[in-house]
Amino acid sequence: MILPAVIATAGLVLYPLLFTLGVSFTNWHLFFPGVQFVGFETWSHTLQSDFLPQVARNTVVFVLGTVPAQYLCGLIVALALSNVKRGRAFFRVYFLVPLMISPVAVAYVMGSMMLNETVGPVNEVLRLLSLPRVPWLSDPNWAMFSLIMIDVWHWSSFMILVLLAGLQSLPQEIYDSAKVDGANSWQTFWTLTFPLLVPFSVTAILLRLISAFKVLDIIKVVTNGGPGRSTESLTMTVIDTGVRGGDLAYGAVMAYVLLVLMLTFSGIFMLVTRRWVTSAQGGEERRNAI
Amino acid sequence: MPFRSNRTRQRLSDVLVYGVLVAWSLIIFFPLYWLVITAFKGPLSTNSGATFIPWVDFTPELRGWDYIFGDNRDVVMKPFLNSVVVSLSSALGALLIGSMAGYALARFPFRLGPLSNDGIALTFMGVRMFPAAVLVIPLLIMYRELGLLDTRVGLIIAYWSFGVPFVVWMMRDFFRSLPVEIEESALIDGCTRLGVLRDIALPLARPGLIAVFILLMIDAWNEYTLAVTFAFTDAVTIPLFLQQQNDLQLGTQWWNMSAIALLSLLPIVASGLVLERYITRGLTFGAIKG
Numbered sequence: 001m002i003l004p005a006v007i008a009t010a011g012l013v014l015y016p017l018l019f020t021l022g023v024s025f026t027n028w029h030l031f032f033p034g035v036q037f038v039g040f041e042t043w044s045h046t047l048q049s050d051f052l053p054q055v056a057r058n059t060v061v062f063v064l065g066t067v068p069a070q071y072l073c074g075l076i077v078a079l080a081l082s083n084v085k086r087g088r089a090f091f092r093v094y095f096l097v098p099l100m101i102s103p104v105a106v107a108y109v110m111g112s113m114m115l116n117e118t119v120g121p122v123n124e125v126l127r128l129l130s131l132p133r134v135p136w137l138s139d140p141n142w143a144m145f146s147l148i149m150i151d152v153w154h155w156s157s158f159m160i161l162v163l164l165a166g167l168q169s170l171p172q173e174i175y176d177s178a179k180v181d182g183a184n185s186w187q188t189f190w191t192l193t194f195p196l197l198v199p200f201s202v203t204a205i206l207l208r209l210i211s212a213f214k215v216l217d218i219i220k221v222v223t224n225g226g227p228g229r230s231t232e233s234l235t236m237t238v239i240d241t242g243v244r245g246g247d248l249a250y251g252a253v254m255a256y257v258l259l260v261l262m263l264t265f266s267g268i269f270m271l272v273t274r275r276w277v278t279s280a281q282g283g284e285e286r287r288n289a290i
Numbered sequence: 291m292p293f294r295s296n297r298t299r300q301r302l303s304d305v306l307v308y309g310v311l312v313a314w315s316l317i318i319f320f321p322l323y324w325l326v327i328t329a330f331k332g333p334l335s336t337n338s339g340a341t342f343i344p345w346v347d348f349t350p351e352l353r354g355w356d357y358i359f360g361d362n363r364d365v366v367m368k369p370f371l372n373s374v375v376v377s378l379s380s381a382l383g384a385l386l387i388g389s390m391a392g393y394a395l396a397r398f399p400f401r402l403g404p405l406s407n408d409g410i411a412l413t414f415m416g417v418r419m420f421p422a423a424v425l426v427i428p429l430l431i432m433y434r435e436l437g438l439l440d441t442r443v444g445l446i447i448a449y450w451s452f453g454v455p456f457v458v459w460m461m462r463d464f465f466r467s468l469p470v471e472i473e474e475s476a477l478i479d480g481c482t483r484l485g486v487l488r489d490i491a492l493p494l495a496r497p498g499l500i501a502v503f504i505l506l507m508i509d510a511w512n513e514y515t516l517a518v519t520f521a522f523t524d525a526v527t528i529p530l531f532l533q534q535q536n537d538l539q540l541g542t543q544w545w546n547m548s549a550i551a552l553l554s555l556l557p558i559v560a561s562g563l564v565l566e567r568y569i570t571r572g573l574t575f576g577a578i579k580g
Contacts, residue, residue: 001487002400005414005454009451016429084311092570104530105529119336121324216514235421235422238423243427
């Protein structure tokens, strides 16, 4: 019974994974005949190019710009949502809507239309307030900022959902006893809620971290990597140059650079947070013991 | 410590809570609103500057909808049909393959090298995290050989790469939460294992199956990276179609684009809102367990 799933997963993921590694040691190009094993040649070419650091930096900037902002928005809204007395069901369902919309549609509405520099509503509002127009998409730094903003709009909902589930799973009694001890809500948050929420925070952040590294769709729609190549992500290079451009070996190296970056960042994140997760669980056990 | 009556404090926290929720609601609302009104605009109300309120600063028109349902109907409907076929079949296939494995992993002890059941399930989950960039090159080569490029079948199979591991992981937990006793007594009564799965376990796991199915549908409906790699003309899905239109007519025919975008997210958001409780359950379950 387990066999079909193993075959599907091995054939569609594990085998391609190794195959890509193999391709990265060749000079395979779809449009030029003759595939040769070239050892580390493609790797050293790619790693020495000026282009790789730029694209890798773009990707990391995007990840570090989006995930913490999403977590912050998600935490604030989830806290509000868990304290609300009326209308919680409505807000919860309503905040789910962004998660169901395709990134391409979101990118189109926010990037192409709303942030349009000449006829978009955002610059129009700025004009009415007599503020200067912002070059949302034509300036490299603003373009990256716009992409981050769009992604935050789209995915904060995911954080809200997971953190709200976490908040609702916390036992009510400890809050009652904290109140008896005279703790104010600020103290309660930092000494009780936040530490107990750590396991949920870690999982939610980890999942978003991994997805953010893979970003392609919104960049493709909003800036197509531009201006210049200032917003091109690693996945975009793999697809555009590696697959569309036929330079398979180069694409394979870039794909592995992405994989290594992603694993390094999530590995560091897991190492750093592991202590907190276990101490949160330890706290829970201590509480259960009492 | 300055004394504040409980009531004042309560009112203050209510203001804060609702303030946050209303602010976030507006942030979510504006892009959606902009999409809807632009779908009912024409050149007059877009090209000379932003207009905000129908019947006040612009007159609604049906140009975009004429475009979709008029002469261009076949052009627009093809990607819709592709998306429906691809997301339904890939979700159903992944559900079939994955839930068998999930059931097996929940009920029988397995060994795969150093891995026991928990390890195997974790491996499935880990596999789902790999970026599509490391998979596309070998799949492209395989698809070229097999003639699967630019076909719906090709996309359906490619989507199993993230669908199947997800189902295995989720359904294993759902099956584990079901009582074993019913199944055991059915086995004693002479029912076969497959019979038990079909007549007892699957019906009992229906909420889980629905949750997983919806999430798979949404993922496949909105997927972009694999679609842009493997589909060009015949198998183009909605996100891809939308992006191609965006590149072709940027800044000129927004009403057409918006009508298409709106039409593309309506079915998934409508069904999502109806089945909201399953989505919430699936998302938080998957995230927290993951």
